[in-house]
Amino acid sequence: MTKTRPLALLAATALCALATPAGLAQDRTADGETHEVAAPELQVRTADMTGTFGGQRIDYRVTMQENLLSADDGTPEAVVVTTSYVRTPRDTSRPVFFLFNGGPGSGSVWLQMGAFGPVRVAIPSDAQDDGGPPYPLLPNPDSLLDVADLVFIDPPGTGFSYLLEDTDPARYYGLTQDAEAVAEVIRRWINENGRWNSPKFLGGESYGTTRTATVVNQLEGSTYNDVGLNGLILISTILDFAAREPTSGNEMAYVVTLPNMATAAWYHGRVQAPSAEAIAEEARQFAIGPYITALLQGTDLPAEERAAVRAELSRLTGLSERYLEQADLRVTSQRFYKELLRDQGLTIGRLDARYTGTDFDDAGETPDNDPSFYGIDAGYTAAINAWTRETLGFETTREYQSIGSIGGLWDWTLSGFGRNAYLNVAPYIGQAMRQNSDLRTFVAQGYYDFATPFFGAELSLNRTGIPQDRVEFHYYDAGHMMYVRDEDRHKLSEDIRAFIRAR
Template identity: 75%
Template sequence: MRGQSMTFRTLAAGLAAASAFAMIPQAATAQDKAEKAEKSAREITPQVQSRELSGTFGGQRIAYKATVGETILTGDDGKQEAVIVTTSYVKSPRDTSRPVFFIYNGGPGSGSVWLQMGAWGPKRVAIPSDARDDGAPPYPLLDNPDSLIDVADLVFIDPPGTGFSYLTDGTDPKKYYGLRQDAKAVAQVIRRWINDNGRWNSPKYLGGESYGTTRTAMVVDELEGGTFNDVGLNGLILVSTILDFAGREPTPGNEMAYILTLPNMAAAAFYHGKVQAPSVEAIAEEARQFAIGPYATALLKGQDLSAAERAAVRAELSRLTGLSEAYLDQAELRVTSERFYKELLRDRGLTIGRLDARYTGRDYDNAGETPDNDPSFYGIDAGYTAAINSWLRDSLGFETSREYQSIGREPGQHWDWSLGSGWGRNAYLNVAPFVGKAMRENAGLRLFNAQGWYDFATPFFGAEYSLNRVGIPQDRLTFRYYDAGHMMYVRDEDRVKLSADLRAFIRAR
């Protein structure tokens, strides 16, 4: 009995162990399924909303499909890292022979709201055209006959951290927020859109405003700068250009910042009646010639500048800028833009705008050295924010609890400004060589540059300087100028002119 009992217990234990062992794969399978279900629940399904609409653009009645949708970018490990929102306007029925224009704004951190709701989208927000504050809502949302849908399909891109686009939880901002990182993400979105919409052989244009011009130089390098899978482009469209960043940094010893902003000061002084000239074009040209001649010579001489030379330069500088010789003498002939905004109209108790010097504001008091705020930004921002939210949410049906980031702070807080290209220590940030390289290696690539006379954020002389450097083919550049500032399209006459100029540029391919 004892032996039989031991045998039974041994057999029972073995069966129990075998049963437990057999249950392990089943338990593991159940756990795997639960983990997969949880992961699947966390995964984002891209939202796409489309509407069939019609409008009159460039004098033509056109049916088009408006689509606002999400593109999800993943990391090497398959993790969903970024959700990028694009808004496209494609003529119906689809015609793959039509050009496609990929568009974004600047910042970094700015959504595409400005160009979409102000310049080239099928709808635009109505704000005062004469440099007055946009006031309180409601802000009329109007049909936009100046939209470019008659000559190209339009794809507005909100890079990560702008508009409704965002990084998912756990994504390292360093992977997307930077000169090169941002360009890689935008280029990937463009490739995906081309592939999904069957547009590989369509003519293609790329462009943006402000930092969007910097982004264009970086993205064209991503699209055309490799050896394989290049995306050929027909044109680069730059609005309010900033490529060479030294031209806007008045750090001690950097004389170019003063040289390149002098023509803007002359233009602003002319607009506000502080200097006399036949036209803004005339005073701007006088200032250009003085800036690269006697003024540049004087600044580069430093403390070797003679008293007689200093007096002559000071007098001409006063004539061109409307500032007193006494003020210029105290500033050592070097007036920063921020000081100029406050000083030009101090006698009237007004400041002028940075984005658009036509705008004026009134500070808390008149004694400060620099303005309290930029009247050319707070004069328009509320109208644009209301318009983009109304259009995307209510008219196109995009559903989200996220706030639209017209000027998002997050990207700028993490932005990597290094080129990472082996160019020395990257102390001198200039992305214009990428434009030159792309144009030299693509004989069909042309460039359109739009500048406002009254733009201090990206001075017109700085754009001219950066684009006439060695290595950039000059015979394929088109420059156009407008009687407003950074966002010249806020002025009705200039929005019409800008669209007409771009229609001609695109049709001339």
């Protein structure tokens, strides 16, 4: 298989580079002295191209732009990169879709080069390792450019975006801090492009769904500069973090992941059911019925009831009753990855349980690594660097941060709520929907995603205060990045295209 340059596949009619000159700002040092801080020179790269998306031939302009964020006193603090794809000639009545990835610390490479950008990286669709380069870049007919202009945002610390040398990371690395920065970038883009009255959609993947909730709170919760939205698009959703990790006494973590264990066991032939949907529904009903009832009884659980629950748990997960008893009916996801196919010498993936890997040995409780991540990461990293540097001409010595390490610096408290023992941003979505009668929410979940389990997304969004008639769920036969599977990338694109058109 040979690598094809993207511009051989797309008609490029222009490529130009602009630079915003550096400025000066005052900064005060710890000893009270002031000195001039030079703002960095900002790049703007543009290219005019043509492609076919959703069956339509579309002319569009790509703009890759560095945006400077500053403190209230004008001191430069951060540079945020946006990559926008806007149909030409410009039509301000067209919808615009602002989107980002998650992490926190992940650049927009995944959604941009895997799902919705005009070109995509070709990696195996059948849950096999992507191997070594070259990784072909292909036209992406599943891009949404036929129904909306697209603006990919790399928040500070992700992609090519960065903090300036003297900037305190606490200013940007946190639930609210990050949301404020992204909301500012969105408002600025709307201003500069004259799109205040365009229909607007906001969304992301993984922690990007968390960011969607906190950003909509900034955009629609403001009384001085509201940005009305038409839709939220959540892909692989994590809003309620209470059930994320199984700590002692937190029984909901086991409830939330049980349906994932059932679908993974079904996929690998360890349980019998007509379909993934069927086994998922069986597991849902067992999880919120007999299973949670048993777990909440703790050591008071009667032996007969325990035996019945253990047998059904074994049937749904493909794990032996002996193993389940040793685990006290509480199997962590990490243990499941290792145990399900231990007799074959294989582990399964966290991001996508369809993937399998081979560890150093077959002992132990947890896998050496996640085969569904190392199975795709090299291809995506190569693709974003080839597209931005070689095709768009973006110049930098910085490395693109596909998955950065800023999560360890993250402030996980919500402003105004003090210390959050129970972190849940879903109420932000409910509030925005109650205060905006046209705001709808689209939720996409993969059946084989343990990173953001589909049952967890369902439980976080069926709560009081969230208008259920404006929330729609869609399911896919893949994992966290469901678009790595060709059939699901097309289905996801068609589902979102219909959601945008139905505004």
